[in-house]
Amino acid sequence: MRRRDGPRPEVLLALCGAGFLLLNFPLLLIWDQPLTVLGLPLLPVALFVIWAGLIAALAWVSAPRAGRGAKEPPDAGERNG
């Protein structure tokens, strides 16, 4: 199987890095406010929204897309010998 069957590793690494930053301190402290969203406390809402956002992003980059193979050059490192 060639890597172009899926998202590029760089994209996944970038997403993972972004997730690590968003879900850890100090960025987490942004949401630590005595505020409510639709009557719900901000902190857990923010955590769940970020989480859902990451899932959506992963699902989006994972979705099979027409012409992906044409757009991306085959990765020589992953080609079967």
Added chain:
Amino acid sequence: MIQPALVLAVSFGYLLLLVAVAAHGDRRAGQGRSLIDNSLVYALSWGVYCSAWTYFGSVGRAASGGVWFLPIYLGPMLAMLLAWVVLRKMVRIARSYRITSIADFIASRYGKSPLLAALVTLITVVGILPYIALQLKAVSAGYEALTGGPGPADAAWWRDGTLYMALSLAGFAVVFGTRHLDLSERHEGMVAAIAFESAVKLAAFLAVGVFVTYGLFGGMGDIWARAQAQPDIAALLQLGGQGFQGFQGAQWFTLTLLSMLSVLLLPRQFQMMVVECVNERHILPASWQFPAYLLLINIFVLPIAIGGMLIFGDGGAGAESYVLTLPLSQGAEWLALLAYLGGLSAATGMIIVETVAVSTMVCNDLVMPALLSRGRFARTGGDLTQLLLNIRRAAILLVLLLGYLYFRVAGEAYALVSIGLISFAAVAQFAPALLGGMYWRGATRGGALGGLIGGSLVWAYTLMLPSLARSGWIPGGFLDGPFGLAFLAPQRLFGLTGFDELTHSLFWSLLVNVSLYVGLSLAGRASAREASQALLFVEVFQRGEAQPVFWRGRARPEDLRRLAGRFLGAARAEALFRDHARETGTALDSLTADARLVDRVERQIAGAIGTASARVMVESVAQEEPLSLGDVLEIIDEASQVRTYARELEEATVELRAANEKLKSLDQLKDDFMSSVTHELRTPLTSIRALTELMLDTPDIQPAEREEFLAIILSESERLSRLVNQVLDLAKIESGMAEWHNTDVDMKALIVAALRSTAELFRERGAEVVLDLPEQVPMVLADPDRLTQVLVNLLSNAAKFVPEHRGRVEVALRQQGDELVVTVRDNGPGVAPEDQAAVFDKFRQGGEAGNRPPGTGLGLPISRQIVVNLGGRMWLDSQPGQGACFAFSLPLSQQGRVR
């Protein structure tokens, strides 16, 4: 309260249903219509990550720490973002080398080391016990909550319900995991049952969540609004403190990292994600479906926790059983029973997969090597498959009983979540050796051994032993440092304070682990076998199907066949040899035990008893010659040579294809040339024929008219012969058959002579010719007649294109370095840039088709051929509307250069 008999009956009925699901899954697998061959079932089977810890413990953690229950599920989210990169490589490696457990994986990477396999197994067993204990504790606590209070506290151990539950769960794990004699295959039925359990626990938890949130309260907003009246509950949903003060950022980070590693490295996760993977393609969709599952199962954790605290007003003391007690207190007994089934699903799923995975490791990496090391056992004996199954069954029972023991010893002192984290920290010790080994070729067995031993000792000292000390089984003074040595206090090593015990332990253990792993790997040298395995692991994607085989030695086919028969069963061994004979194209009884056959047998046996044991067994029947590092390099070199050849072949193919294209276009050119020539020949022929026919038919033609006709016929005939001459000329020059009478030529004289012969043309057009010739020029070596032909061609070409009566043609001769350059510039319409490349093509004439001056279209191609043959070049400079300038250069003759 629910009657214990009812609870037991429902639980038992549910477990029987699971067995039925598993049996159905196996049956479908047998029919080739796999139930689990889709990404959703695959993702659901990963849901085994949510054990009783999630089901009961999360609510407890949320009631005491607010959002602190979340990092354990955010870590897997982050890990799943990389699943397509990391997990897919693990799956490919495990598939290629028939690896069936995490111990096998690590041992195989570092040269199939039995010692490493045993060590990993030992760490797993010890590390996983708290986790098993957690499940037992959760289920028995749930049972007590449901049936109302614990049994008599002073009951003798044989009356302890938890023990019997552990035993019956062991029974189910045996049924699920070790039913098959076919040891190396995947457990399709078990996966189906686990996926089913994941669905049940999600549904049950969501049902309780909806009941509490929308049945007992008016939605999440209502719960929160009421909670704000109680400051201690309201404070839960803040990280505590402002800015960095008070917020345990390090612990949050630790929990995220830990769960990120655990979701890949826990034995049950490895089993489900790697060993039971049906198709690599499922990894991609499952990698987002699984976090979505985690998100769903966690949505109602906070509402249930806060709702429970509001209703019971117990400050969260009984929060770990809120999932059961909340419905029960409102009289919703059936919902409570459903919730209990969900919890049972979570616990049984975890226990079944975990014990199956661990029992495989214990059997393959602890018991078998011990048995095999006794030579007599290795050489004698028949079919061992039944023995292997029994060892695994015993291992399952043993692991569960040990878990029960830990539950009795330490279970009461800790919350569910803290117990689970001890196990997480244990399996995190595998991360450097396993993940590092997949990407770093230089990692050695010594480094892996050192890192694992060092890391797990620190883990045991800083986390496991304190958990026992906490419960009073080790003198409490131990926590202040053994022998009164305060700097060795297990939870404050070297006086490092400020961390919670988990972060403290993980920091020190991973520090020691990684340092030893990297340090010893860099200091030591890999053996040949390690180097070859490292290569197979790190470059698994590049190698594809054709693996280089690192083996040298002699073996007898009948020995190999007997060996395979003992571990695979006679039928599969037979099939293995038949397949090999068919693929190599030899008869079954004339098979030789070459490297490929030995490798094949070893891999198949590895699926049953692990790579390390398989290695030992093959060594016992084969006389091996030790591989040196040089041999390995040679094999690697061979493999890369094959790749080089393949690449060269590919390049050659590309070249051939290009050559073929060129030939095709040349062929096309030839066809065009033929059709042009015949076309050019036909035009004069037609007019000659028409005029002669006319003259024949009209004998009384006027003399003046006849004269005119004959003149036309003559000129057309001349044109015809000119054309034929030129075609012949061109063909001769191009094929190199032309005769050249080269001599020293005075170019200046030649130009003057050519001008004289074309003077008539210019006079007719009323054009002026300007000569720009130097006093004297060196000689060139050339054929004067051919050169005159070139000059005449260029001059007549210019004469044709200059405007009538205003024409001006400049002819210049210059010496430039070792060359003479002749330019003929006219003030005609010029040549458009897009046509310039084509003017030297045959039959390509300038100008519009309609008003193009007469010509054969061969003059310029011939001229260029002549010049090229004389060692020079011909080119065109032209701007549309500013005239054209044809030029050619010729090298000076030796004599000319000397002068």
